[in-house]
Amino acid sequence: MKNIHIKAVVIGAVLNILLFFVKLYVGISSNSLSVYCDAINNLGDTFACLIALLGFVIAKKTGEKKQLKIQSLCTFVISMIIFVTGAYFVYNGLERLMYPLQISYSNQYAIIITVTVFVKILMGFMYMAFNKKKPSPVIKALITDSFLDCAITVFALMGLFLITRVKFAADGIFAIVIGTAITVEAFKSIIEQAKFLVND
Template identity: 25%
Template sequence: MNVKRVLLIEGCVNLFICCVKLFVGISANSAAVIADAVHSFTDVVNNIMAWMATNIANSPADKDHQYGHQKFEQLAVFGLASLLSIVAFEMLINAYNRFGQAVEQNYLGLIVLTGTLVVNILLTIWQRYWAKKLASDLLEADASHTLSDVLTTIVVIVGWQLAAHGYYWLDTVFAILVSLLIFYLAFKLFQRAIPILVDYSDVDPSAVSAEINRLDSVDSVVRVRSRKVPNGRVADLIVTVDPQLTTADSHLIADEIERVLAKKFNIQDVLVHIEPRHRITDHET
């Protein structure tokens, strides 16, 4: 089993759940259930985009993408967040237009919808198992998304049953709640993708400089830059050392700096540029 196969199986299950919910929603004339079906469809789109992004992200670096393709995964997440925002807005409009319309009881549909709830619970547990086994952040995030489907379906079932007993306006209220939940999911996805896409730095340069300056072999830290990447953090820095040191000694200093950054700041990819002290001083003056 690998990440792509897990996503493929999950996509097939989500497509089935989407079709079932849409059938029940149309049969019962429930805006809340239809909204939940649309939400499930976005899960299918999410699985497709995640599968494609994983395929591209795992591609080796080439002449056009010399730093690799890892950011394609975050582009897919950004695209999904945009899609979710549009879907949530459309659901709000649809819920408003259907306000007060009669909602029908459908016990067979209720049983079927409850069945999809159980399937989603089992799917969440299964995804989390493989996310931990494969050490995949993407599967872990997707499992959290599937868990939100469980909560959404519970809310939808409660709203549908109340509306079917004559409280028609509650169907619209619960449809709006589902829309707001989708907006929240979109916000969390934006929050995850944007910092990586814009090279956001979540490490304090002064803290890094302070740790590096503790090393006896380092004269000073001239510059520290870091950024988030899909699999952690990367950094590059310029330090000055005694100009009398050999190339081999300078290399050992760079190795020591890499170990410090990995241990203290969880920065696993580091580029250290070492300059002789007088060269920096002459340049600055």
């Protein structure tokens, strides 16, 4: 296992934890559920990178067949984290629909969240560059997650924007949409990796 994978997930972990704190600030300041959920998603991505890092470090000391097993197991665990995060979003979205709260919108918040979208896009391309040099199912999962996160953040931004123009809890609806998308994609990955782990 090359150090290039370790470098990729270390950079990913650092960027994701920074995105978590930025989005958490905006989510709490604006009282936006969709932005808050997006922040939690980045926290989950940070843990995913740390799990991947642990897997790559262990895999460096094993044979090629065991490396594939370890990477598959890491991908499975990462997908489980993402799945639980998605379910958490859906739950909170339903709760927001039942108990709507006042949202504080500002152009400053919108600009900050827009910048985080471009950060995630750059992360996706970074992972792609690393994966071209040495393909890995773990890095492939992080690529998919990065670009999915871009769409999620755009939805969060839309929820933050629309809440000032509609009289129902649009924020909760966007949280449900975000959570459903994450849950479905994570479930697909869980099934794929489970099949590999059981059949190999």
